[in-house]
Amino acid sequence: MRRSILIILGVLSLTSTASLAGDHHHANDHAAHEAAAHGIHGLHAWTRATDDDHALVFVELKNESDHEVHLTGGHSAIAETVTLVGFQMQEGEAVYVPIPQVPVQPEGELDLMPNGLALQLDGLARPLAKGESFEVEIVFDQGHLMMPVQVEANNATQHSHAGHMH
Template identity: 30%
Template sequence: MKVKVLLLAALMLLMPSLAAAEITVEDAWVRMPPPVADTAAGYLTLKNSGDHDVEVVSVESDAATKPEFHSMSMHDGMMHMMKMDKVIIPAHGELKFESGGNHLMLTGLARPLNAGDHVMLTIKTADGGSVMVHAEVRDVRMKDSNDSDHGGHHHGH
């Protein structure tokens, strides 16, 4: 009887982590901002290996007071950036946050970010799960014009 109770208790403790394990983060990095900037842009891919869509409700960071997911869209010939009200990772799918498109905006930087530094991100889901990831700060100023990984995009964030 004790073994069954212990096994059941262990399974109950594992359930939240099993749900969170459906979400993985790949290729997380942050663009090094200019020295006087109080914002930085971050990029990553969120993957969902589960059978159900997963909603991301927030992102936290040790590097910024206000991290948010943002979308980019064209209106009247002007590119606009807006906070994403909903971030849904489709079942068995992925959602990319990349240069020139959806991205992570780190506003209210807590410290200067230099190439080689790491930023801790915690991505929280509606089901109470969370995924932590270290994102490397990269200086891509010299590489933007000829680095196909970054598409030659120049952004002022």
């Protein structure tokens, strides 16, 4: 398992060192899809509709600060726990395993996405239906980010606004 986590972290370090480009000032009309605090910018948080007691949250994160930050997990009023997890194959089965933290380099980005990293919500208080939304608090070693999460179809592979410029 340690080797799998190291492989995941190695891939993530390549992703988190990607340089950010473009204008980081966003119009207020996109507030339902983004949040910013402590130099961290989150965009397009989403999950799939489910009747299960767990769900995975995916989001695009950008570290717009001049220092490294570490993503450590989260909290949500609709779940008992929110854990940072990474995807891996175990004996031919796809599973998500807990990861203690992931670094995001200064001016770097980290995308939580299917078959990669995610925030796993366990002990959901209710089913999640397409079109609903809720908040998740994404926790970093330097603070937290309150992020709106959009519930997409149960077979979604990306946020419905993916590719939309902000």
